Amino acid sequence: MLTSxxxxxxxxxxxxxxxxxxxxxxxxxxxLTRIIESATRxxxxxxxxxxxxxxxxxxxxFEISLGSKGSELKNFSLNMGEGIAGWVAKNxxxxxxxxxxxxxxxxxxxxxxxxxxxxxxLAVPMLIKDRCVGVLEIVNRTDGGYFNNEDLQWLEIFAxxxxxxxxxxxxxxxxxDEINHLQDQIHVGKGFxxxxxxxxxxxxxxxxxxxxxxxxxxxLIVGESxxxxxxxxxxxxxxxxxxxxxxxxxxCAALPENLLESELFGHVKGAFTDASSDRRGRFExxxxxxxxxDEIGExxxxxxxxxxxxxxNKVFEKVGSSVPMHxxxxxxxxxxxxxxKALEQGTFRRDLYYRLxxxxxxxxxxxxxxxxxxxxxxxxxxKITRETKKHIRDFSPAAIxxxxxxxxxxxxxxxxxxxxxxxxxxxxxxxxPEDLMLQTSNKPEEYRGExxxxxxxxxxxxxxxxxxxxxxxxxxxxxxxxxIQRTYLSKLIRxxxxxx
Numbered sequence: 001m002l003t004s005x006x007x008x009x010x011x012x013x014x015x016x017x018x019x020x021x022x023x024x025x026x027x028x029x030x031x032l033t034r035i036i037e038s039a040t041r042x043x044x045x046x047x048x049x050x051x052x053x054x055x056x057x058x059x060x061x062f063e064i065s066l067g068s069k070g071s072e073l074k075n076f077s078l079n080m081g082e083g084i085a086g087w088v089a090k091n092x093x094x095x096x097x098x099x100x101x102x103x104x105x106x107x108x109x110x111x112x113x114x115x116x117x118x119x120x121x122l123a124v125p126m127l128i129k130d131r132c133v134g135v136l137e138i139v140n141r142t143d144g145g146y147f148n149n150e151d152l153q154w155l156e157i158f159a160x161x162x163x164x165x166x167x168x169x170x171x172x173x174x175x176x177d178e179i180n181h182l183q184d185q186i187h188v189g190k191g192f193x194x195x196x197x198x199x200x201x202x203x204x205x206x207x208x209x210x211x212x213x214x215x216x217x218x219x220l221i222v223g224e225s226x227x228x229x230x231x232x233x234x235x236x237x238x239x240x241x242x243x244x245x246x247x248x249x250x251x252c253a254a255l256p257e258n259l260l261e262s263e264l265f266g267h268v269k270g271a272f273t274d275a276s277s278d279r280r281g282r283f284e285x286x287x288x289x290x291x292x293x294d295e296i297g298e299x300x301x302x303x304x305x306x307x308x309x310x311x312x313n314k315v316f317e318k319v320g321s322s323v324p325m326h327x328x329x330x331x332x333x334x335x336x337x338x339x340x341k342a343l344e345q346g347t348f349r350r351d352l353y354y355r356l357x358x359x360x361x362x363x364x365x366x367x368x369x370x371x372x373x374x375x376x377x378x379x380x381x382x383k384i385t386r387e388t389k390k391h392i393r394d395f396s397p398a399a400i401x402x403x404x405x406x407x408x409x410x411x412x413x414x415x416x417x418x419x420x421x422x423x424x425x426x427x428x429x430x431x432x433p434e435d436l437m438l439q440t441s442n443k444p445e446e447y448r449g450e451x452x453x454x455x456x457x458x459x460x461x462x463x464x465x466x467x468x469x470x471x472x473x474x475x476x477x478x479x480x481x482x483x484i485q486r487t488y489l490s491k492l493i494r495x496x497x498x499x500x
Contacts, residue, residue, distance in 0.1 A: 031165050033064050036136065039158040040066055043122060043151045045138035049073060050126075050162065051085050052134040054429045056391045060089055060135065061429050067139070068472060069114045074396055076110050077428065083107030084121045085135040092132045094124040094156055098146040122147040124156045126163040133166055192234050192247075196379045199371035201364055206235065212359050213239035218311060220296070220356045221334040223363030226413030229334040230294060232363055236332060237290040245289030248282045253298035261303055267319035275320065283316060287327045296356065297337030297348060308352045331356065366408040366415065370458065373403050376412060380419040381431075393429045402433040405462065461496045464489070468498065 032050055040048040047067025051060040058080040065073040081090040087105045088095050098120045100106040111118045119140050126134040136159040141147060197203070212219060213236050221229045230249065237247045255263055258272070266281030282291055293299075299307065310316045311331060315324045333356050342348040366373060377395065385392050395403070399422075408414055422435040464482065471477040475493075479486040492498075 029064070031169070032162055033066075035158055035162045035165065036064055036066060039136060039155055040138060043138050043147065043155060044141050044143055044145075045122070046140035046142050047116070048139065049085070049137045050134060051078070051089075051137065052166075053080070053089055053132060054391065054393075057429075059429070060085060061393070063134070067116075069116045071397065071469075071473075072114045073110070074430070075398070075432075076113075078107065083110075084123050085137050088123045088125050088135050088137075089132045092125045092127060092130070094152055095121070096147050096149070096152055097121045097123075120147055122151055122155055124152065124159045126159045126166065128163050128167050133163060136162055192238065193231050194379070195231055195235060196376050197369070197372045198375050199369040201369050202372060205232065205361075205363065208361070209235040210239055212236050212361065215359070216330050217358040218331045218333065218356050219359045219361055220339075220353075221332065221361045221363060222339070223334075223336060224365045224411055225336045226411035227363045227365055228412050229336075229363050230292065232361065233290075233292045233332045233334060237292075237330075240290070240330070242289050242330060246286050247290050247292065248286040249292040249294060250282050251294045253295035257300045257302065260299070261306070262319050264303070265306065265316050265318055268321045270320065272320070278318075281318065283310060283327050283329055284325065286329045288329075290330045290332060293331065293333040295335060295337075296333035297335040297339060297342055301347065301349070304349045304352050308349065308355060311352075311355045366411045370404060373408070373415065374400060376415055377403055377419055380416045381423065384420050384423045388423060390423055390426075391429070392423055392426055392431060394431070396430040396432050398433050399431045399436060402436055402438055406438050457496065460492065461498065464492060464496065465498050468493075 036048050036050050039045075047070065048065070049062050049070075050064040052063045053060055060078040060080070062073040062076060065071070078086045080086055084095060084097055084100070084103070084105055084107070086107070097103045097106065100108075100118050100121060106118075106121075108118070122138040124136050125132045126136060136155060138147070138151075138155060195206075197206075209232060219233075219236060221232055223229050233249075234247065237243060250263060252260060262275075262279065262281065264281050264283060266279050266284055267275050269275055269277050306316060310327070310329070314327055314329070316327070317324055339348060339353060339357075343350055343353060366376075377400075381392065381395070403415075410417070418436055418438065421437060422431045425437075426432070426435045464478075467481055468475075468478045471481065475489050476486050479489040482489065
């Protein structure tokens, strides 16, 4: 028997974790990591893993892995019944194997691939209502000794705690996803998109929309194709005094000139061959509200004068009519075109440009707001998996790294398409880099940011992380290769928020 002092230590740890389960199950990953860290420490394990069962394909995936090779295990999975963990999951029976070389159930391939020497394993199933949802596994005692039945009994208690944490977290996630989905449906049902973004520059832009929304002046939103200009137009409208009125949108590049005029201003019966009845235009429909003119740079010169008159006098005539119509409409316009060049070439009227550009609004490309890439990717992943009913848990760390290092010439629109494609072709529970099918080049990687400091920090982050990965995150060796002090490397890891 172990001393009462050690028993008290284990008992106190269990009480602490139980308290966390009851108060903090929203952050399931951190809670499960805490559980497995405690289990590893109290059983004197060298390494450990928490594997979860995917009920759709009957495979086990490494959800959390601790130890010198933990980060590499994310790339592997086990079939049900394969290896010690697979046997435990299949038979819902705990197992102590103190000499893996003599046990035919031991699967050595993963250890060989990551260069890790496994001597002994302690593994227990995580059960929810007699159904195995995963396996808690401890590898090698740090003192070189053997795992015993007391270790097994304590690990089973930790496994029960982990199963309870998983059950609570999944139920919380299910309810939260349902609420979010219903909120999105209400939002989308009214014709608006869900806004996603947490980078400093985007939060500053959102703050600017609040200020702009208080006015009635025209806004010209500029930025590359696919950055989300329409979403910012929506935010301006939704925060304005016109939010309960119509928000009408039209793509000026999508219609030929004769149809565009009718779409914008409407027509009367007999105005042209197909005009069999009167038609209300977008400006009339937007009366009292907001009109969003997308791709304004493509509007023909012949219509620009009529649009200028609407802005100046709030008056227009329908096609085929001489009767003036008065409207109260706020105009938001957007373009990805070089408007200065259009002005020089004479394809866009200067007076109209100045009327539209009362409040200029620039939307930065996705490559300049890296913090939003993961946030948007996760949002699209949840949305698309819900629509396709395909069970994809997350992106692998390598896939996240691929998303963060890609330049995104097509911006947010391209990111959504890439995630949708990855969900459709992925064959595992985690999306891998090859599922993303990103077109990479041999050009040196570019590090762009909101400021020079931000770009330099991006370069530092990728450069230092590559050196750490190469050296197995042994900071002394990595610091030597980088030519800096180990203490300075530790400081950089904290400042740049680097993780294995």
